[in-house]
Amino acid sequence: MLLLHKFRKVFKQQIASIGLALTSESEDELIAKNHEKHLHLKTYLLNLGGSGQLAIAELQIIKGNIEKALKENPFESQENLLTSKTIGNYTLYTEKEVPKQEINLVYMQSLDTKIYKDDEYIIIKQKGNYDLIRKNPVFIDFLRGKITIDELFTLIASMQIPNGLYLQKPHGFGNPEKIKKWKKIGTVITILTAITLILVRILKYMQIH
Numbered sequence: 001m002l003l004l005h006k007f008r009k010v011f012k013q014q015i016a017s018i019g020l021a022l023t024s025e026s027e028d029e030l031i032a033k034n035h036e037k038h039l040h041l042k043t044y045l046l047n048l049g050g051s052g053q054l055a056i057a058e059l060q061i062i063k064g065n066i067e068k069a070l071k072e073n074p075f076e077s078q079e080n081l082l083t084s085k086t087i088g089n090y091t092l093y094t095e096k097e098v099p100k101q102e103i104n105l106v107y108m109q110s111l112d113t114k115i116y117k118d119d120e121y122i123i124i125k126q127k128g129n130y131d132l133i134r135k136n137p138v139f140i141d142f143l144r145g146k147i148t149i150d151e152l153f154t155l156i157a158s159m160q161i162p163n164g165l166y167l168q169k170p171h172g173f174g175n176p177e178k179i180k181k182w183k184k185i186g187t188v189i190t191i192l193t194a195i196t197l198i199l200v201r202i203l204k205y206m207q208i209h
Contacts (some may be wrong), residue, residue, distance in 0.1 A: 003055040003130055004043045007143040011041050014142065014149040037153065038062040038069070041143075056111075056129050059139040063156055064121030074116035074165060075125065089171070094164035103161055105168075110137035115166040122156060 008030060012022070015032040020039070024031040030041045042058040062069045083094050087103050090113075108115065110128040117123075128137035130144065142152045 001045060001053075001055050004045070004057075007043050007055075007057045008041070010143050010145045011039075013145070015039065018149055033066060036064060036066070038066045054129055056127060057140060057143055058125065058127045059143065060123065060125040061139075061152075061156065062121055062123045063153065066121070069116075069121045069123050074118075074123065075114050087166070089169045090166045091169075092162070092164050092166050094162065098162040098164065101162070105161070105166065108138060109168060109171065110139065112170045113137075113166075113168040115161075116164070117159070117161060117166075118163045122159070124156065 011030055011032075015022070020032045020034055020037065022030060022032050028043055030039075032039045038061070040060040044056055046054040046056045048054060083097055085092050085094075085098075088106060089109060090105055092098070092103075105113075105115070108124070108126070110126045112127040114125045115122070124139075126137055126139040128140040130136060130140060136144070136146070138147070138152070138155065141147050142149065147155075
């Protein structure tokens with residue numbers, strides 16, 4: 001699909017602009033890194049049932065101690081994070097209560113965003129697609145070349161948030177339950193379309209004979 005091709009093409013252009021080279025490349029995944037930056041792009045078509053498909057990009061970025069971040073895989077391990085609080089559409093999980101402060105992460109929302117920050121690294125994973133109506137997620141704007149890779153890392157470095165795990169409430173096609181519903185709707189539409197075409201052919205045949 002053209003949009004997925006554009007995501008991959010722009011990703012390569014962006015990393016080349018700061019001298020990063022690809023360390024892994026496959027049909028649907030690209031990985032680039034140096035000693036303090038790690039970018040992992042995954043692109044695919046989301047099947048919505050019937051013939052409906054949606055171009056999706058998942059981009060994960062690590063800044064800081066890459067080796068530790070990949071080893072810990074913080075998005076999958078929450079056993080040490082005992083305290084939680086709601087911040088807008090996010091839930092923040094921390095080891096202990098954080099001091100009261102204004103935390104605004106609206107600008108980092110997407111179909112599904114995960115953020116983990118500690119003293120050694122920050123890792124952000126965002127899922128999105130090109131949205132003609134609403135504002136695109138930050139990472140999608142990066143993959144469309146609307147913001148540069150330097151601007152993206154400057155934004156990440158400027159995030160003044162307490163250490164912890166931030167999980168956004170999935171939105172739209174980032175929500176598995178909504179995807180299931182759309183798949184059912186798409187399947188029903190496909191079946192009804194097929195039945196309609198068959199009936200039209202039968203009626204035409206009856207009129208001729």
